[in-house]
Amino acid sequence: MRIPLIVDANEPEDIPDRLRELGVSIEVQxxxxxxxxxxxxxxxxxxxxxxFNSLVRKRLFxxxxxxxxxxxxxxxxxxxxxxxxxxxxxxxxxxxxxLAMELKERVPILTTAxxxxxxxxxxxxxxxxxxxxxxxxLRHKPKTLSLGQRQRFLVEGLPSIGETLARNLLERFGTxxxxxxxxxxxxxxxxxxxxxxxxxxxxxVNAAYxxxxxxxxxxxxxxxxx
Numbered sequence: 001m002r003i004p005l006i007v008d009a010n011e012p013e014d015i016p017d018r019l020r021e022l023g024v025s026i027e028v029q030x031x032x033x034x035x036x037x038x039x040x041x042x043x044x045x046x047x048x049x050x051x052f053n054s055l056v057r058k059r060l061f062x063x064x065x066x067x068x069x070x071x072x073x074x075x076x077x078x079x080x081x082x083x084x085x086x087x088x089x090x091x092x093x094x095x096x097x098x099l100a101m102e103l104k105e106r107v108p109i110l111t112t113a114x115x116x117x118x119x120x121x122x123x124x125x126x127x128x129x130x131x132x133x134x135x136x137x138l139r140h141k142p143k144t145l146s147l148g149q150r151q152r153f154l155v156e157g158l159p160s161i162g163e164t165l166a167r168n169l170l171e172r173f174g175t176x177x178x179x180x181x182x183x184x185x186x187x188x189x190x191x192x193x194x195x196x197x198x199x200x201x202x203x204x205v206n207a208a209y210x211x212x213x214x215x216x217x218x219x220x221x222x223x224x225x226x
Contacts, residue, residue, distance in 0.1 A: 042071030
């Protein structure tokens with residue numbers, strides 16, 4: 001069952017109306033920050049004028065920072081005709097902010113032509129739940145977790161392990177400790193865990209900490225088990 005798309009009460013009424021027409025299950029409520037929320041994904045929608053005004057008032061990156069702090073996967077939808085950038089007073093500043101958003105802030109930007117296209121993008125995101133896409137390989141930790149949820153959360157931190165494989169591992173080994181202590185050969189006997197994933201897990205668990213810049217060779221995304 002798909003979870004509903006949360007829509008901020010301050011969004012223009014024609015967008016939630018259109019989402020309903022498209023068959024999207026929505027809930028309208030106050031959201032801060034962001035305009036739309038789907039699981040771990042927090043979305044800010046800005047028209048070109050909104051974006052430029054926030055930039056001029058020096059509020060843009062503060063808003064983006066709040067979005068990043070609130071949601072594991074922030075997303076910015078930029079709505080409008082990009083050919084109109086030449087009509088703005090400082091188009092280079094606008095483009096520079098877009099680059100900073102993508103490269104420095106690590107917040108992806110989707111461009112849409114109008115509110116109709118924005119609604120279609122939101123529908124695609126909502127429907128993609130069947131494939132686990134809203135997780136985008138990122139782990140969202142709720143404020144309160146049951147013991148089982150905490151155990152799954154820990155196991156999902158292993159390379160190439162999403163919710164399905166975390167459950168498989170816990171059901172086979174019984175405890176988080178047993179999973180972390182297991183050999184590659186033992187891990188391979190878990191459904192959907194092959195030699196590659198097993199080797200990655202063992203390598204990570206046994207690796208010495210070498211700082212933020214260290215990456216596992218050939219590390220895969222967390223959601224490729226769905």
